[in-house]
Amino acid sequence: MENIINYFETIPSLHRSLILVGGLTFFWLLEGGLPLFKFKYKKWQHAIPNLFFTLTTIIINFAFAFVLLSSADWVKANDFGIINWLPQMPLWLYVFLGLLFLDFFGAYLAHYVEHKVKPLWMVHLVHHTDHKVDTTTANRHHPIESLIRFGFTLLGVFVVGTPIALVMMYQAMSLIFTQFTHANIKLPKGLDKALSYFIVSPDMHKTHHHYRLPYTDSNYGNIFSIWDRVLGTYRYMDREKLIYGVDVFPDEVKNSNIRHLLKQPFLNYEKSTLSAETEN
Template identity: 40%
Template sequence: MNAFLDFFEVMPIWQKLIWLIAVITIFWILEGYYPFRKKSYKKWKHARTNLTLLSFTMVINTVFGIATAGIFLWGQKVQLGLLHWFEAPVWVELIISLLFLDLIAQYGVHYLLHKNKWLWHLHTVHHSDTHLDVTSGTRHHPIDFIMREVAALFAVLITGMPISFYLFYRIITIFFTYWTHTRFAVPEKLDKALSYIIVTPGMHRFHHHREMPWTDTNYGNILSIWDRLFGTFLYDDPSKIEFGLDIIDETQTDVLSYQLGLPFDKRITYKK
């Protein structure tokens, strides 16, 4: 187990990049052949907008990588965090760490992005996408992404996890980020069955419905247990789903300048 986790600690950047590209490519192909809903849209133009936003987050991620390394060194030096309070097998500590990361850095911060009015302004960029597909997974306003990174570091401080746990979690997150947003039509019975444990594309599509209250459901990223535990889980009729956001000019879904300015557009009447 230790050797497996140590691999992620020394994993070269080029291997991480290959993993990112491979996951996007696989779901891009699958959703092209087996789409949830056949709808004509300019897929490459749409991808260009979302991947440009991804490039911004990658720059931010590099900066946070430096901060993260410093926090891990400091945390280990002062023995800060839950995992320093008891002895347990590595696999138990890993599960605890992943649970905290998924709860705080995914479900928790996502919930706040919807419930806090100022944060919701930032998060509208993600929800304004009317052509939800695999590239939508990293469609985030840069400040929105910073909030997620801060939440992840908060989870690190609470648990005191080693950096290998955190880097393993980041690799898993890449998969789920694109898996949950793909247009790939997972058979409904299988999707529902999987949604008892993990977040599925079918489950997450309800979160991207253009109107509340569905918009304020299914906040999870990896595990669906948080939505079930806190009463935010929803699974309804997929045919009713319409992507986008009813308060946004949906003709501007692929206009980068419009998306970056969304949080600061005073012409928009936010409902939060």
């Protein structure tokens, strides 16, 4: 465990890039052999706007990396934060709790707030208006959302008290998990269900991408599924019934246009209140 911590404490930028590209490539290829849906689309054409927003996310995170590093160094030097206030514990438990709580602030809480606060929902909408969810959808976030997510992660660093090694480990895991859960892959239902008791599984997260409420407002987690289960936001939906997108924003052509997506947070329309029960 100490070797892992030491590695992530000084992880080279090249290695972080390889995690991003390697994960994307792996799940891209896996989608071809184990597809959940046989999309009739030009995969590269669909990927272009998603990869554009992946690039903007990378730029924003890189630009503010020094803030994250300085904050993580400060909490370590001052023994600040939840995991530093707890009684002394084994290193593996310290790491696990750090990742678990950072996942709450950096992923679950950020995601939940984005769905409940209308201006933030309008920003997050860019992620939900992908009609063909695959691994490239993972980082389809408007630049404003990238800033919001960074802010919540920074909050997590202070509240949880995570040193930079755990922050880097969390970000690497978060990246792989979001590529995994968005990938257009079909795991055996029993396996997917079993995984969902511990981690966010592909079927669990894709329920969140169903085009109508109440499923859109559920399953906010990224790595650990415990937060959805404990806080009552977990929902199950048969994956064969999934329809991606947002019911009040159905224009797939516009939702694939980078210029339109950049303007999407500033458009004026109401979030649908139509529940899944009314569509059956």
